[in-house]
Amino acid sequence: MKIKEGYLLRTIADTNIIVPVSERVIEFKGMIALNDVSAEIWRFLETEREYSEIVDFMVSSYDIEKEAAEKDLDALLKQMNDSGVLES
């Protein structure tokens, strides 16, 4: 899985914000704000990744159990899918 082209992650006033550019403005209205951990995962997903790779990245980066990482990742991926920012 991978973030679609045309979404920029910007940090403005200590806040991580996703901004659609060019054609993406057509399909994405509004604004997504991410906390720092979600922003890290967003950056990781700017390259094509397997689910297990992301879990490994979270486990090694944040020193958490695999089950906790999967639970948090599932919640984040659901939000990303609902927002339409992931390539299908």
Next chain:
Amino acid sequence: MKTPAHKAEAWESADSTFAAHAARRRVPLRGTFELTPRCNFGCKMCYIHMTPADIASQGRQELTAGQWLRVARDAIDNGTLNLMITGGEPLLRDDFAEIYTEINRMGFIIGINTNASLVDEKYHRLFSKYPPSSVSVTLYGADRETYHSITGNGNHFDSTIKGLEYLSDLPTFLEIKATFIKDNKDQLDRMRETANRYTKRFAINFMVFKPVPGVVSQAEKCRLSAKESIDIDISNRMYYNELRRQNKEKKDEADKNAPHDEDEAIRDSKKRDYGLDVYPEVLTCLAAKSAYWISWDGRMLPCATFDTLATEPLKEGFKEAWDRMPSLFKDIKHPQKCVTCEYFLNCPNCPAYFHVETGSFDTVSDYICELARERNERLAEIRNTV
């Protein structure tokens, strides 16, 4: 570990606008690029319109496309998110597409102010491929005669309508703003009907100021009196109040059995932070707090009306120009007459307006006083009647 799905902790939207959050951190969140002071309309009340001869006579020049892109990159680096592109008429620039296309890729949320008359097949293609988030169109009348009287050419009405047809076909948020002067003061209903053919977003403006330095206009002759202005304001409010009442009745009927959201009610009752108390407090908006205006010749202003208070981002650097802007207000205070006035908190008593009206930041303007008095008294009458 924090749950990644949590909302960003840096900014919680329930109690503060993001613009306020930015203002408290001195971040220039909202920018306006005035690409040109030229316009294909010759509106008699325009405070900003200049001809090429006017520009030449002042020894000033419009920024080149390259200079605009440099300012845009600096704006991105310094935290600008919302960018309004305006004029004059911005689509009049031969290099508009070049500037717009490049800026569109940078990561702004872009809005465009236009009179719509130049929007043709070519611009429709451009905006279809790279849609702005919003377009705001100013409407001057409901027929050719009124456009002739205000803009100098009745054909402008036809070209505006054609432009609106193109714009309403785009996946973008379209707003139509009607400016009222004596020539069109009886056309509120017709102008709203015209606007509603293309969008439900309709706003009015009746405040018409004397021009900024270097611009000639007939504003004083053609602007509405305070009474005429507030007549239109109240008439438009009543129209929307009635619409809201009808919609509420429908919604109440539909929601009769829906559970009441107490949390939402409590949230709504809280006063949100809009950042208006950030220095310079003399400004009752976010200008110079989290908003700025880049003029056609490259100066950074708090807004278009503060034409005489400027920094120079292309000379001193964008960040330096932004950081220096609040210092321009250190000697500007509200006039004593305003501070003791009963309408102080419900009055457009901006120093910029005073300056364009009187030539001084701290001299009270009769035009503004009358508008404030009329508005407050008439709204009080309506409240008492209800």
